[in-house]
Amino acid sequence: MKRLLMMMLLFYASVHSNDPGNGKKLFESKCARCHGKDGTKGLFGAKNLQKSKLTDAEYTKVITNGIAFMPAWKKRLSGDQITEVIHYIKELKK
């Protein structure tokens, strides 16, 4: 019984940890083809993410619902994944 509890805790921790590696993986697999690995590529007029000045709420909205040539991500990414990818975009700006 104790072991089961430990496993559940580990599972919970791995799902909910804010590992930047996850945001990076998501960004590089889903977003980099238009935005570039460093956020500056700008395919189809994509904004340079290093210069982007949106708030967290605006990021969530743009990524969730899409804008212009950028598709909406709500069917392909969970809310947690969107949060992770936003963390990563903010890392790119440093």
Ligand code: HEC
């Ligand atoms: C098909 C190409 C494409 C893909 C893939 C794509 N984007 Fe975009 N993105 C765009 C374009 C084009 C714009 C600019 C839209 C506009 O404002 O006219 C944009 C704008 C944005 C903006 C707004 C920036 C600002 O300052 O206004 C954010 C944030 C963003 N994208 C994040 C993402 C994330 C995160 C992903 C991956 C989950 C992603 N994009 C995938 C094309 C893309």
